[in-house]
Amino acid sequence: MKRNQNGIGLIFISPSLILVGVVVYFGIAYTFWGSTREWSDIRSPSTSIGFANFEKMAQDPTVYMALKHILIFGFLTVLIQMSLGFFAAVMLSGDTIIARNIHKTFIFLPVIISPAVTAISFRQLMSPDGEINSFLRFIGLGFLQQEWLADTRVTLFSLVIINIWQWTSFSFILYQAALSQLDQEILEAAEIDGANYRQVITRIIAPQLKGTHLTLIIMGFIGSMKTFELPFLVTGGGPAGSTEFLTTYIFDQTVSRFKFGYGSTLSVLLCILSITFTVVLLRNSRQRNM
Amino acid sequence: MAGIIMNDQKRVAYRSRFKVLLTAILLPLTLIVATSPSASAEPxxxxxxxxxxxxxxxxxxxxxxxxxxxxxxxxxxxxxxxxxxxxxxxxxxxxxxxxxxxxxxxxxxxxxxxxxxxxxxxxxxxxxxxxxxxxxxxxxxxxxxxxxxxxxxxxxISAAGLLWYNKTLFKKNKVAVPTDLASFNAACAKFKAVKINCFIHGAKDSWVNLDMFQAISNQLAPGDFYEAIKGEKKFNTPTYRKAFSTWRSLFTTGLIQKGALGTPQYMDAYDSYMKGESAMIFLGSWQNPQMTKTAAALNAKTYAGTKAGKFVHMAVPMPGLVANAKTGALYGGPxxxxxxxxxxxxxxxxxxxxxxxxxxxxxxxxxxxxxxxxxxxxxxxxxxxxxxxxxxxxKMQAKALATMIGQREIPNADVQKALADALSAVAAGQQSARAAAVAVQKAINLAYGL
Incomplete structure (x- = not known):
């Protein structure tokens, strides 16, 4: 009877298993296979070159530059987006702020705007004679004007600003959902025990949202590794590689320059980094009972 | 058994009848197919x-x-x-x-x-x-x-190396068309005084930087670039170090506008020129169709509410950007x-x-x-x-097109990328002219096994 049930269960899950197997795992395996080939022609690869592409990658300064950009971008966006999202969710969870639904709608809006639209808008806003510089001049902060998308010292941070603008609402939504699940009795007990507002937030609420923090950190860093539309559409990875990410580099190698073998190698690196990061973080959190 | 086994006479009669029947079916079909207009006119x-x-x-x-x-x-x-x-x-x-x-x-x-x-x-x-x-x-x-x-x-055929300018704007502001660096700067000073952007360049697009670098290189040593880029001559020489430093100076002196490294040539820089907001742009002979009345009418519609389509679009060879520059060469191909x-x-x-x-x-x-x-x-x-x-x-183009100095497109993708990266880094002040020449030479050596 049990064997029968297992068989029926297998039939039900087989479409998903086949789909995931073919689309995801076969894709990954094919990319790995491609990374061991000399594949710089439009036709299928024929020559195996072992791990030569990996050796090339280990000596490629653009890869290290891209990894550095991912780290900086990931650290800043995750930290700021989480802080702002958490702060906004806590502020709007009580009834001290009027017209909360309107605030929530405004905070939520950027996440539903297509990155292509965001990119075009910010390219205009951040141009030398764009609205951001005009606004800075208007409020008397003209000395803060920048060549936001042209100065190599600033461009990566410009992308960080755009990303924060678009994705803070995602942190906000997750924190808001988590806050609605909190046990109100604990909060009331803390209040009775004399805890002030800051203590309730830092000692009671924040620790109870560890799961949400972890989800946002994992998704944020993996998102940073996968970031493509923003640098591609806003800066094209430039100027002078100052906003090059692994994804833009993969696109350049594979699509623009037909280097499928090396592009596959870079994709394998991206895949390994994402998996390693997730596994390490999940293990650590389990050990700490998060 | 008697019903199955046929004698010879019967067999022949059956065969004849079968042949007649087959002919009766196939003949009209063949005629229909042969005379059908759809079959013969199918392109x-x-x-x-x-x-x-x-x-x-x-x-x-x-x-x-x-x-x-x-x-x-x-x-x-x-x-x-x-x-x-x-x-x-x-x-x-x-x-x-x-x-x-x-x-x-x-x-x-x-x-x-x-x-x-x-x-x-x-x-x-x-x-x-x-x-x-x-x-x-x-x-x-x-x-x-x-x-x-x-x-x-x-x-x-399209060739690069041309400076396109808004003749109407030049005439209105009594500005002379530049022929060398001094007159280029003088023209820009006049346009700046009337709050018009002088020369617009979209340095975010590497292709237009590569075009400009070829213009500078050809002014220094005509045609040498096309041999050096294929490893037939040295690239890491004073000529290309000078070309890189000239390129950098276009940004530091303000001849190329602020924020150029974040501006794409198409469409941002091009739009600015077409709307009549910038007086000059560096493009090529592929802009010729824009001189027609048809294009002017279309541009007036596309950029409605601007000066587009209402000005005379003209071109001259890129003015000399270095001392003793040899100008007038175009480079390109199909x-x-x-x-x-x-x-x-x-x-x-x-x-x-x-x-x-x-x-x-x-x-x-x-x-x-x-x-x-x-x-x-x-x-x-x-x-x-x-x-x-x-x-x-x-007329000016015809001569230069017949004797183009070199192939605009760099044949090796890796060398092209190395030069494009070097130009971007030099323009941003991240790399010196010397380091840029070394980096490009390294890419040439790798590409051609030198």
Whole structure:
């Protein structure tokens, strides 16, 4: 009877298993296979070159530059987006702020705007004679004007600003959902025990949202590794590689320059980094009972 | 048994009856098929893929219209895609064998990459109206060859090295057209005084930086660049270090506007020029069609509410940016060429289409659109030009196009990338001219095994 049930269960899950197997795992395996080939022609690869592409990658300064950009971008966006999202969710969870639904709608809006639209808008806003510089001049902060998308010292941070603008609402939504699940009795007990507002937030609420923090950190860093539309559409990875990410580099190698073998190698690196990061973080959190 | 076994007489009678019946069925069918108008008039379909159809991308395309009128037995099915999409779609189509019969190819790495999928056009060209003279008559045909194979036939020629300017704006503000660095700076000072952006450059796009670098290099040592970039001469020399430092100075002196490294040439810089907001832009002969009344009317619609279409669009060779500059050289070749897929099932019809575009009447249509046809004997039609003064631009170009100094497209993709990266880094002040020359030399050495 049990064997029968297992068989029926297998039939039900087989479409998903086949789909995931073919689309995801076969894709990954094919990319790995491609990374061991000399594949710089439009036709299928024929020559195996072992791990030569990996050796090339280990000596490629653009890869290290891209990894550095991912780290900086990931650290800043995750930290700021989480802080702002958490702060906004806590502020709007009580009834001290009027017209909360309107605030929530405004905070939520950027996440539903297509990155292509965001990119075009910010390219205009951040141009030398764009609205951001005009606004800075208007409020008397003209000395803060920048060549936001042209100065190599600033461009990566410009992308960080755009990303924060678009994705803070995602942190906000997750924190808001988590806050609605909190046990109100604990909060009331803390209040009775004399805890002030800051203590309730830092000692009671924040620790109870560890799961949400972890989800946002994992998704944020993996998102940073996968970031493509923003640098591609806003800066094209430039100027002078100052906003090059692994994804833009993969696109350049594979699509623009037909280097499928090396592009596959870079994709394998991206895949390994994402998996390693997730596994390490999940293990650590389990050990700490998060 | 008696019912099954037939005698010889019966067998013969059966066979005869069967033959009559078969004839009665097949004869009318054969007649119907043979006389059916749909069967005889079914045209051969030639699938044509491109990212640049000249003008009109659907059934209104003038090339298709003229060709189909002259060849009613052939139907052209066009697929016009944006360049990046085109490259992806073509790769997939060619590798799966479901590709087009005729497809567009750009000079440079693309020609080498698709050489194995294209028919060698040499014998076809030899049999064409141009005969053995095609190599002389078709400018830059050698740039579309790879490994001894003529991968594609050139369609029209485009060359870079031109400074386009808004003549109306120059006249109105009494500014002299620049010929050297001093007059360039003087012109910019005058435009700045009336709050008009002088020269707009979209340095976010590497292709226009590569074009500008070639202009500077050719002013320093005409033609040397094309040998150095292929490893036939040294690149890490004082000439290219000087070229890099001149390039950097364009940014530091303010000749190139602030924020240029974040501005794409298409469409931001181009739009600024077309709207009449900037006085000059560095482009090439592919801008010729913009001198026509037709283009002016279209631009006035596209950029409604601006000065677009209301000014005279003129060009001069890029002014000298270095001391003792040798100016006037243009560099380029076929803007695109057409290749025939080696897996095409309609090679005869496909060739007829390529021949029409690149050798036949298609060349006259191209000249009528304002572009320089690949066949140098076919002139540009200037009858639709906005101002008679613009004819001088074509005259000036004609000489330079016939003696182009080099191939605009850098043949090796890795070297091209190294130079593009170096130009961006030098412009941003991240790399010195010396380090940039070393980096490009390193890429050349790697690419050519030096």
């Amino acid at each position: 051969t379909v030639v699938n044509w893929w491109t990212w640049n159809a000249g003008a009109g991308v659907e059934r209104d395309n003038p090339f298709i219209k003229a060709f189909e009128e002259a060849n009613p037995d052939i139907k052209i099915e066009i697929r016009n895609l944006e360049y990046e999409q085109y490259k992806n779609a073509l790769r997939l189509a060619v590798t799966t064998g479901e590709g087009p019969d005729v497809f567009g190819i750009q000079v440079g790495p693309l020609t080498d990459q698709y050489a194995s999928s294209a028919e060698d056009l040499t014998s076809y060209m030899n049999k064409s109206a141009l005969g053995a003279t095609w190599k002389k008559k078709m400018v830059g045909a050698n740039q579309l060859a790879s490994g001894g194979k003529q991968v594609a036939a050139p369609w029209y 803007d695109l060429g057409y290749a025939m897929s080696s897996s095409s099932k309609n090679k005869e019809a496909a060739w007829k289409w390529i021949e029409f575009l690149t050798i036949g009447d298609g060349q006259k249509i191209m000249g009528g659109l304002g572009n320089q046809p690949a066949n140098i004997d076919v002139p540009i039609d200037t009858s639709d030009f906005l101002s008679s003064s613009q004819k001088a631009v074509i």
